[in-house]
Amino acid sequence: MSDRYGIIPHTADIGVMARGDTLADVIANTAYGMFDLMYDLVDIKPDITVIVDVEAHTPPELLVDCLSELLAESETHDLVLADFAVEVDEQRAIVTARGEPAAVVELAGPPIKAVTYHDLRCEWTGDHWESRVIFDV
Amino acid sequence: MELQRTGEHRWEIPRTGDMRVPGIVFAGESLMVKAREDRAVDQVVNVAHLPGIVEASFAMPDIHWGYGFPIGGVAATDVDRGGVVSPGGVGFDICCGVRLLSSDLTPEDFARYEDRIMGELDARIPRGTGKGGIATRPLLDAVLERGARAAVDRGYGTGADLERCEERGASAGAEPDLVSDKAKQRGGGQLGSLGAGNHFLEIQVVDTILDPEAAEVYGLRLGTLTVMIHCGSRGLGHQTCQDQLKLMGPAMNRHGITVPDRQLACVPVESREGAEYLGAMAAAANFAWANRHILAHETRRAFEAAMGRAAGDLDLVFDVAHNLAKLEDHTVSGEMLRLCIHRKGATRAFGPGHPDLPDDLQAVGQPVIVPGSMGTASWVLRGVEGNPAFDSAAHGAGRLMSRSKAKKRATGHDVRRDLEREGIAVRPGSTRLLSEEAPYAYKDVDEVVRVTEAAGLAARVARLRPIGVVKG
Numbered sequence: 001m002s003d004r005y006g007i008i009p010h011t012a013d014i015g016v017m018a019r020g021d022t023l024a025d026v027i028a029n030t031a032y033g034m035f036d037l038m039y040d041l042v043d044i045k046p047d048i049t050v051i052v053d054v055e056a057h058t059p060p061e062l063l064v065d066c067l068s069e070l071l072a073e074s075e076t077h078d079l080v081l082a083d084f085a086v087e088v089d090e091q092r093a094i095v096t097a098r099g100e101p102a103a104v105v106e107l108a109g110p111p112i113k114a115v116t117y118h119d120l121r122c123e124w125t126g127d128h129w130e131s132r133v134i135f136d137v
Numbered sequence: 138m139e140l141q142r143t144g145e146h147r148w149e150i151p152r153t154g155d156m157r158v159p160g161i162v163f164a165g166e167s168l169m170v171k172a173r174e175d176r177a178v179d180q181v182v183n184v185a186h187l188p189g190i191v192e193a194s195f196a197m198p199d200i201h202w203g204y205g206f207p208i209g210g211v212a213a214t215d216v217d218r219g220g221v222v223s224p225g226g227v228g229f230d231i232c233c234g235v236r237l238l239s240s241d242l243t244p245e246d247f248a249r250y251e252d253r254i255m256g257e258l259d260a261r262i263p264r265g266t267g268k269g270g271i272a273t274r275p276l277l278d279a280v281l282e283r284g285a286r287a288a289v290d291r292g293y294g295t296g297a298d299l300e301r302c303e304e305r306g307a308s309a310g311a312e313p314d315l316v317s318d319k320a321k322q323r324g325g326g327q328l329g330s331l332g333a334g335n336h337f338l339e340i341q342v343v344d345t346i347l348d349p350e351a352a353e354v355y356g357l358r359l360g361t362l363t364v365m366i367h368c369g370s371r372g373l374g375h376q377t378c379q380d381q382l383k384l385m386g387p388a389m390n391r392h393g394i395t396v397p398d399r400q401l402a403c404v405p406v407e408s409r410e411g412a413e414y415l416g417a418m419a420a421a422a423n424f425a426w427a428n429r430h431i432l433a434h435e436t437r438r439a440f441e442a443a444m445g446r447a448a449g450d451l452d453l454v455f456d457v458a459h460n461l462a463k464l465e466d467h468t469v470s471g472e473m474l475r476l477c478i479h480r481k482g483a484t485r486a487f488g489p490g491h492p493d494l495p496d497d498l499q500a501v502g503q504p505v506i507v508p509g510s511m512g513t514a515s516w517v518l519r520g521v522e523g524n525p526a527f528d529s530a531a532h533g534a535g536r537l538m539s540r541s542k543a544k545k546r547a548t549g550h551d552v553r554r555d556l557e558r559e560g561i562a563v564r565p566g567s568t569r570l571l572s573e574e575a576p577y578a579y580k581d582v583d584e585v586v587r588v589t590e591a592a593g594l595a596a597r598v599a600r601l602r603p604i605g606v607v608k609g
Contacts, residue, residue, distance in 0.1 A: 007541055009539035009540075009541045009542065010202060010539055011175045011177075011201045011202040011208075011536050011537075011538070011539055012201055012202060012203060012208055012536050013203075013204060014539070014540055014541070038266075061383075061386070064383075065383070068379050068383075072319055072323050072372075072376055072379075075266070075323050075372050076319075076322050076323045076372075078266075102266060106567065106569065107265065107266060107333070107566075107567045107569065107570060108569060109540070109570065109573075110333060110334040110540065110570060110573060111265075111266045111332070111333045111334060113229045113230060113334075113372075113375040114229035114375045114376075114378060114379050115379070116204040116205070116229075116400050117204075117205075117382065117398075117399035117400045117402070118203075118204035118205050118398060118399070118400040119204075119398075120399060134204050136204060136228070136229045136230070136375075137334050137540070
């Protein structure tokens with residue numbers, strides 16, 4: 001668990017809520033939460049870099065697309081991603097993620113299959129950005 | 138929300154607001170208390186808003202909170218009257234399901250060869266994340282097009298197995314070209330793998346038979362071993378659904394559709410987007426049919442290697458899906474309609490005489506396989522005539538508590554120790570994750586199937602008690 005995100009309990013699945021000063025920050029913190037649900041990220045080395053580049057019409061869809069792309073990259077290349085640098089330019093986000101091979105890391109939680117749109121939030125509250133996303137496990 | 142009890146095991150949520158049909162939940166008193174505590178019943182109401190939905194938004198006795206659809210949700214839409222297809226009504230794990238094998242082996246056989254059997258399965262059944270599958274990538278394209286049949290052609294299992302598979306092991310209308318390159322890259326190397334989470338391969342003993350006639354037809358004999366395999370379409374299916382859901386958002390706008398939950402995104406079946414979803418879904422389903430088929434083949438090899446017996450000693454009882462959308466004909470208010478049946482955490486349950494069943498199952502109906510939790514039991518039921526929910530039944534015990542709560546109650550080591558004390562051999566992919574799948578995290582499966590039978594959804598045939606678990 002981390003102060004970067006909180007866990008949303010769910011009967012069959014699990015979710016993450018996060019905050020950030022900017023949209024980029026909240027995407028980064030949510031991504032961290034997503035991977036921290038599956039692995040203990042504290043000791044993950046930033047040896048391998050993955051870049052995802054997505055476009056979406058709304059912040060919630062941008063969040064889902066970033067998380068989905070990161071999930072796909074991690075599973076395709078068998079990586080644990082732990083460090084996320086996010087740049088947001090209007091409806092486009094570029095995430096530079098770093099981590100190491102999953103083969104050397106023990107699972108700490110059930111693998112996440114996908115990012116759902118259920119109860120999805122990614123919005124400016126007037127003071128900070130907040131996100132809420134449920135994952136299918 | 139008003140909830141009316143309209144039968145001993147039937148609860149109705151009357152139409153209000155923009156609901157197009159009522160909600161109907163099949164549950165006993167105790168199961169209904171649980172369903173109301175999480176948001177599952179709200180989700181039954183949301184599904185009732187789908188364009189073209191007919192009769193009711195149904196929920197099976199193992200209902201619990203899902204994402205969009207409740208787990209245990211069944212919804213049928215009228216294809217010819219603008220009825221929609223919703224990827225959320227299938228789920229990300231397209232065609233997740235269960236395959237059951239029977240044998241003449243006994244618990245004494247297992248006890249004698251336990252270490253070798255479990256060792257062979259541990260070594261041969263890929264599970265967890267990022268692990269490769271048994272089959273090689275060149276088989277992928279053929280599998281997406283022809284499902285388990287492609288696997289048979291490559292020497293996995295037998296053609297006879299296909300007769301005891303829903304859809305004969307291949308979903309019609311598959312369009313492999315509609316499965317994205319990303320999905321093929323993500324899951325293509327996972328063909329012949331179990332996955333993780335609540336997926337498993339379990340060795341069981343038939344410890345109760347309630348319907349001897351059906352049990353004999355299914356090949357289930359008291360005191361003999363069965364093997365149950367629960368898994369789906371792996372990363373390929375997950376990515377396919379994710380890809381399609383992204384397309385659904387703008388497509389809904391074009392069709393003028395709104396839904397109360399974005400996860401219920403949908404388009405008319407008779408639309409370009411609807412046809413494309415169903416084509417991609419069928420291809421991903423074919424991956425799942427083949428996946429379970431290949432794992433069953435490897436299971437036979439494991440038993441053969443451990444016991445020196447012929448692989449044919451494990452016979453296929455049936456293979457069912459519990460996350461799928463199917464085009465089926467049903468009578469609604471006296472009219473035969475072409476319907477798109479969504480079963481999300483629900484199992485098809487064709488009764489006796491259904492034309493889609495193989496000849497040898499016509500008299501007794503389709504096997505309905507309901508896994509419980511490791512440590513308790515699983516059940517085999519049979520489809521019955523007069524099913525009130527478009528020939529659908531429960532798919533499992535249903536979760537009772539969140540994973541976070543389950544982990545707080547005991548460690549994975551505690552759960553493993555308790556299972557082994559009960560005489561259940563365990564080979565986890567991750568001991569740490571066992572607590573999330575502990576028996577106490579699930580509903581009472583005996584109660585779920587009792588209510589399933591009492592509600593007229595399916596009839597109990599045999600109870601299976603676990604003695605060995607290979608967990609993802």
